[in-house]
Amino acid sequence: MVRYFFEDVSFEYKGRRLTNSWLKTVAERESCRLGDINIIFCSDPYLLDINLQYLGHNYYTDIITFDYSEKPKVSGDLFISIDTVKDNAAFYGSSFDEELHRVIVHGVLHLIGYDDHSDEDIKQMRAKENESLNLRNQMLCKTTLM
Secondary structure, eight states: OEEEEEESOOOOOOOHHHHHHHHHHHHHHTTOEEEEEEEEEEOHHHHHHHIIIIIOOOSOOSEEEEEOOBTTEEEEEEEEEHHHHHHHHHHHTOOHHHHHHHHHHHHHHHHHTOOOSSHHHHHHHHHHHHHHHHHHHHHHHHHHHO
16 A cells, blocks of 8 residues: 655645556566555655664755565655755756656665666666656556546
């Protein structure tokens, strides 16, 4: 089950039903199934506090993933900074929605077992993100046509 929360941010997330179905499909394609996924949308200061408290990092980031998975079931908390997602969308020349969904699936891919520590890991993660975003766009088109 995917649940959505909002901390220290004024933000409304639409498309939950599509996102739930999309993430379920992403997990199934990797021979996993969704457990409990909490997506917590928050501000930069809120995520910085988490970064400092739990990881000892004193910098802003777009997502922090806490993995509680017991494979093949993936579960965890995805803390996502709406502020940084907006900044990254502008920096990379993408839409806010595309960047937000890239970050969401990035967190789920971490729960599935993908990493982004080495150059090769990053390349594989980006390919999986792009594949997943294409899947989401296909699913969105199907629901729009119905």
